[in-house]
Amino acid sequence: MIKLPGLIDTHVHLREPGAAQKEDFETGTKAAIAGGYTTILDMPNNPEPTVTLNTLEKKITLTKSRIYCDLGFHFGATLDSVAYFPKVKDKVFGLKVYMNHTTGGLLQENPQVLKKIFEAWLNDRVIMVHAEGPSLEKAISLSKQFNSKLHVCHVSLAEEIRLIKQAKDQRLSITCEVSGHHLFLTDEDLGRLEGFGKMRPPLPSKKDQKALWEAIADGTIDTIASDHAPHTKEEKSSNNPPNGVPGLETTLPLLLTAVSEGRLIIDDIIRLCHTNPKRIFNIPDQPDTYVEVDPTIRYTLYAIRLYTKCSWTPFEGMKVIGKIKRVVLRGNLVYDNGQVSDPPKGQVIYPKK
Ligand code: DOR
Ligand code: ZN
Ligand code: ZN
Numbered sequence: 426m427i428k429l430p431g432l433i434d435t436h437v438h439l440r441e442p443g444a445a446q447k448e449d450f451e452t453g454t455k456a457a458i459a460g461g462y463t464t465i466l467d468m469p470n471n472p473e474p475t476v477t478l479n480t481l482e483k484k485i486t487l488t489k490s491r492i493y494c495d496l497g498f499h500f501g502a503t504l505d506s507v508a509y510f511p512k513v514k515d516k517v518f519g520l521k522v523y524m525n526h527t528t529g530g531l532l533q534e535n536p537q538v539l540k541k542i543f544e545a546w547l548n549d550r551v552i553m554v555h556a557e558g559p560s561l562e563k564a565i566s567l568s569k570q571f572n573s574k575l576h577v578c579h580v581s582l583a584e585e586i587r588l589i590k591q592a593k594d595q596r597l598s599i600t601c602e603v604s605g606h607h608l609f610l611t612d613e614d615l616g617r618l619e620g621f622g623k624m625r626p627p628l629p630s631k632k633d634q635k636a637l638w639e640a641i642a643d644g645t646i647d648t649i650a651s652d653h654a655p656h657t658k659e660e661k662s663s664n665n666p667p668n669g670v671p672g673l674e675t676t677l678p679l680l681l682t683a684v685s686e687g688r689l690i691i692d693d694i695i696r697l698c699h700t701n702p703k704r705i706f707n708i709p710d711q712p713d714t715y716v717e718v719d720p721t722i723r724y725t726l727y728a729i730r731l732y733t734k735c736s737w738t739p740f741e742g743m744k745v746i747g748k749i750k751r752v753v754l755r756g757n758l759v760y761d762n763g764q765v766s767d768p769p770k771g772q773v774i775y776p777k778k
Contacts, residue, residue, distance in 0.1 A: 427691060431463025431714040431754065432677065433702040435518070436553075436578060436602060436650035438528075438669065439465075439496075441487060443472030448655045452734040453673070454493040455765045456653070459732050460674040461716040461749045463494050464708055464774065466518050469501030470529030476506035481513055485773050492771035493759065495711065499553065501531050504538045507545045518706045518776050519551035519576065524560040527625040527668050528654065536563075543567040550776070551576045551600075551706060557626045561585050565592050568599065576705060577601035579652050581626040583636035590645050600647040600705050603637050605676035608649075608683075610739060620666030621739050624654065638688065641697070647705065649697040651676045655735035671733045675726055675740045681718060681747025691720075707776040713756040722748040732765065 439453040448456075457465045467484070469475030475484060481498060488496060500506065500517040510520075522542060523531040533539055546552050553576045556564040561577060565588060568575035580586060580601050592599045610618075612628045622628055629637065640646045654669025661667070680698070683689040702708065726740045752760035757770045 426750065427718050427720055429461065429691070429695060429716040429718060430699045431711050431716060431752070432461045432698040433464045433708055434462045434651050434653070434673065434676075434698070435466045435648065435702045435706055436604070437465045437467055437653045437673065438470065438655070439467045440471065440655065442483065447657055448734045450488050450491045450496070451493070451769070452732055453653070454496060454769070454771055455732040456671070456673040457494040458752050458754075458760050458765050459749070460651075461677040461718070461752065462673060463711055463714050463716070463752065463754050464497070465494055465673070466497045466499055466706065469499055469521055470523070470527075470531050472529070474501045474529060474531055475499070476501040476503050476509070478509050478512045481516060488773055491769060492773070493765055493769045494754065494771045495774045496771055497708070497774045497776070502533060502542045503531065504541065507541055510545050510547065514547055514550065516775055518708070519553045520546045521553045522555070522564070524554055524556040524564060525625065527555060539563070539567060543571045543573055546573060548572055548574060550574065553578050555579070555625070558582060558584060561588050565597065565599065569597055573598070575599045579604045579607065579626055579650070580637065580640070580646065581607045581629045582633050586636050586640045586645055593645065600701070601645070602648040602650045603641070603646050604650055604652040605672050605679055606652070606670055606739060607634065608637060609679050614739075618739055620661045620663065621670070621737060623661075623666050623668055624652070624670050625668045641689070641693065646697070647701045649676065649680070653733075655733055657735055658737050661737070670739045671731075671735050671737070674731045674733060675738055677718070677749060678726065678745040678747055679740070681720055682745045685720065685746040709774055709777050711755060714754050716749060717751040718747055718749050720747045722746070724748060730763070
């Protein structure tokens with residue numbers, strides 16, 4: 426048995442309020458616990474986006490007695506949300522800026538608005554960007570101008586890795602994450618997955634994926650996040666499927682499988698899914714919290730065994746090695762051999778001072 430610290434996923438879409446048919450606070454945080462995550466951070470791109478103090482407080486109120494893991498929030502960037510930055514500063518872990526089109530209505534393309542956003546955000550807290558390819562150049566240049574602490578979400582291209590390396594060499598404050606689906610699926614899986622393999626950024630080519638693994642090995646990639654973005658089966662099998670795939674319950678088993686194949690070591694998982702996210706986002710300590718995994722168990726991923734409300738996974742039928750056996754949160758056994766236990770023991774968390 427291997428003991429891991431409670432893992433941290435800084436990029437999760439729990440969908441409540443406004444899209445609870447895809448996921449809600451209960452099912453999403455149960456999925457987190459079952460996936461070995463004791464802390465997750467929720468994104469602001471709900472149908473009613475998290476861009477005011479009120480919408481943030483509404484989210485916090487909705488979680489009452491319903492969350493199974495610790496849960497923190499990110500704030501959404503718009504021209505109008507800038508006015509709330511001082512008010513939410515101690516309540517959120519990061520500001521999310523959407524620089525490309527994806528789920529939700531938070532896209533910011535106007536250079537003047539982007540400037541205002543970067544200028545107004547508080548330098549000691551992270552600005553997370555959804556910035557694919559050319560947008561990433563803009564994000565890096567803005568963060569240079571305003572001394573921002575930039576965190577690049579879901580890198581998926583060799584070119585993005587090159588830009589981030591260059592920025593790190595220039596000693597800019599920049600970190601980046603990669604998502605599980607970009608590490609373990611490629612555009613070659615799209616034929617089989619159809620709409621269920623559609624997400625932003627899209628699945629990488631084999632060549633780009635190789636660059637992602639190399640960037641893990643050379644330390645350019647700082648964190649792994651699931652970018653858990655559930656949509657219903659009906660939506661995903663429609664003619665115009667929305668972007669996003671669930672990932673909370675499949676990422677750790679896939680990473681453990683990579684360990685069994687010699688592509689990673691356990692210390693990499695701890696660094697990428699605990700130590701680095703904790704430091705970058707100022708996440709508070711969780712005493713007496715850990716995850717026990719049996720690295721020798723072979724099994725197959727089936728959606729039917731998952732807690733996520735969307736009840737599908739792009740990894741359906743994939744053989745993995747390494748199973749999560751138990752999760753302990755603040756001394757409470759909250760997951761034992763496939764069962765998340767009631768009552769929920771999670772708390773809303775705020776960044777460390
Ligand atoms: O595929 C994605 N889905 N990419 C995003 O950036 C948003 C996410 C979602 O919220 O569905
Ligand atoms: Zn994104
Ligand atoms: Zn996302």
